[in-house]
Amino acid sequence: MTTVAAPPRVEAQPAPVLRGYRFELVKLLSQWRIRVLLLACWIAPAVFVVAVSLQSTLPSDTVFGRWMHATGWAGALVVLDFSRSWALPLLTALVAGDVFATEDRLGTWRHLLVAVRSPRRIFVAKGLATLTVLLVLVAGLAVSGIAGGLAAVGDHPLVGLDGHLLSPGGAAGTVLLSWACVLAPTLAFAGVGLLGSVALGRSTMGLLMPALLAFALQLTQLLPLPVPIRLALPSHAFLAWRGLFTSPAQTGPLLIGIVVSLAWAIVATALAYHLFLRRGFTDLAYDGSGRRVLVAGALPLAALVGLTAVLLAVVTPAKGSGIEQAKLQRSLATVYAHLYRVQTRELHRPDVTEAQLAATASCDKGGDRVLDQGPGNDWRCVVSWHLPGTAAVGQAIYQLDVTADGRYVADGDGPKEVNGYFPVRTETGDAPNPLWQFDGNVDLLASTKD
Template structure:
């Protein structure tokens, strides 16, 4: 009896056949499903898309405003103040916590559950596993950011309406201009958010199931926030990845103060790429065959923390070499303060003139100027502090006597200041002005301004 014939194709087939691993797109979808299956991620996503709108709507029903926050005093006047108030809060607290929940746990969860062997069998490529997890984590973080921006904007449009916004130089921005600058501010905030997400990936890979990995993005954000309050040189301030959460202030002046913003965004993106690359290298070097392996252990210091410290020193050196010589100081000088205050006063004086239905006047006709002194002229006339006192002088056509108004300035280390009117009462000494249609908020009583830390824009 003869054996049955075997097809030639079967003879050519190898004795053992290994099934190909899952492609990146399928692994990415699988990681997204795993993330959205977690109840805390679904809850946070719902909160990001609803809570900001409720907050802005709630503020719209209150008689008091968060005037201690940037643009908070304008939340009753325009829809575009709400998203900017939320952006200031999100950069300090919300986004670091949100990124830690997602990217800070995306690798550590596999260590806790002991599922690396199953994932490797399905995907068959550590590189594709890392790419899928990193992309899925960043996708969820971007959904968080988009939700906060969209929800706060919707709440503002429903409660305050699409009205002009007063910029940080006192200029009245049209609704379209304000909307464009607000969108650009949120877009620029994506860069430091990606840096925090990359730090979360690095902590999740390097520290395994340890909860310390979850704390790295908030710790970094808190450290950067504290550092921004210190009297640091401008070059050091710009070289920190968290400065982009503050530098968007320069978008709301005319001309726009783009120099510090572009530097801050670039530094944040460099941090994001560098930290992701470190996480990738650590992930490829880990031992997947050892069931008790838990992160990189001692290598977390040498391959994670020390390179980031070296990156900080390098960015400080590069920024110091690429920026003007004034970057070695605080960047807040007497001449800058006087110029910024005089410009903002002139624009807001025109707004008050329109409220009172007085004859129109231009900034050129006002010819406003400011004389400022810090600590009553004692010591160096530069730097942050709440001891700046200024006298603004202006002229009206046909009036031989110049007008004067006094302001107390509280200037932060980042250049943002609050000007508090101190008389005369008819100009800036009271929070309301009496108009033909009733009492209205006095734009000259208290307002926000911004001193550019770098001399990168024109003086016009």
């Protein structure tokens, strides 16, 4: 009788995260859905921007839409404003919302665990792969939109949301920075997607969570919420990039929005991690539970909103809706003065400075019976300025539609020589009148003191 010697013992080691990451990337990129998204994100914005730029009618209801004939940089911002509403939450839903659930559907958890030997590393690898794909998708949206705009219209100065001109180089940097800023809320939605994917298993509800959250937040943002609550929502940074296009930049809401979004991303991902490590992988019929989502997901995130809102109410001067008469007047006068100079140049008149114009605005909301604060389309403003070379004071009337996020559209109501008509007559023919309609942005956090 002989004994066969046992081979030397080799302790099992989990697969390194980098290998797991590559494995997850291969799996993600092999899915037709992800491939279609990649193609769409890298091609569709360019096609859209080129097509719209060639039309006579521009999407003026979208921020910077009215400038798409003037500069190629506006197209990328229109794509950004459209993406923040639907495309980015939808992308996170389709990528992050399914990355764990797909293993449940395919019944591959045991196989993956045997191969990787570490649930922690599986989570990290899946998270990193999701992040990578999302970054490539967002980069595609940005690059494609910019390329389409530059190809169709060209590299020209961009008019900011306070009417000042950004040089092509400045516009390029600010556009790229804006896209970088929306990565933070995209990560927040991705965190929610991971959480839904882990908590709800093979259920399609997990896939829908980021999209449902986006829809709910969009509805919420339409309400005249107090500023601390508005800024405590993870979607605020999707809007706050607009503050980069004023001078000085409205950095307060933007920085708060980014920090809040990153906090959401971290908390949601940590909750997903916690749930993932606690789940049982031996139950093939696992499809999460509604109670688990409520207790382990929704309640902590709701608590985060509450805590953030309280903190912001204490440490910022923000109160009410943040849209106040004095701030609106100041913003409108500033935009008007900047755009007056643009009109002056179009008409080849002698240049003036904003200081010479000394523009002021007087705004009233809804007549005497309504408080002069808050969003609404019933703001009526009179802008006054000193006509260059004379002692006379010019006046122009605007109807303002102010939304709860601080954006407003000023619609010129005369006199017709200044802001009453869309075109102005120049030496070379008719040109768009910059004072006829324009966008502005009120800093919700700014102090009302002059």
